[in-house]
Amino acid sequence: ETGVTQSPTHLIKTRGQQVTLRCSSQSGHNTVSWYQQALGQGPQFIFQYYREEENGRGNFPPRFSGLQFPNYSSELNVNALELDDSALYLCASSQDGQGQQDTQYFGPGTRLTVL
């Protein structure tokens, strides 16, 4: 069974640029959630994708957008980068509707630095 993978591991961008982060979900999982985690804080929910449709969104502006593909992998796109976007971006996958015990399994994260 393959776990959740993310790429790239680290990324440095400058203010105003655009970035795409990628996530491959764990085998058998059809739901992917994205989180932003600032240093010393808990993860903040960005959005979730279920079967290629957005299935919930946190308090993030529209310049944060995403996609989910037929194989359930996902992308997070951030436009017009700001300094405050510097954070660890975590992807988590889960299996929907199969009982309440399903949990989210996290990938290793992408560390984004905006200069």
Added chain:
Amino acid sequence: GQNIDQPTEMTATEGAIVQINCTYQTSGFNGLFWYQQHAGEAPTFLSYNVLDGLEEKGRFSSFLSRSKGYSYLLLKELQMKDSASYLCAVRDYGQNFVFGPGTRLSVLP
């Protein structure tokens, strides 16, 4: 609104027992989760509660009281490797998770 509170930092001694508390106020409730996160790493799943009571998994136990909006994570026989942040998260509806700020636990020799 969504709010989850945890102590920011705790310190305990190797071999001791520590209890990390979590209180929550969310728009819905569909389970409470505890995650462990070592510095620079992704969170890893520790425990899950959806009914009131205690769930035990080896050295770790988690308790839930839904009427009080309260949970705790109990770590026994502390080891140095238990030094990490512990995240309390509530699944408020569907599969949307709300995370607390995390409790940074330092285990001293």
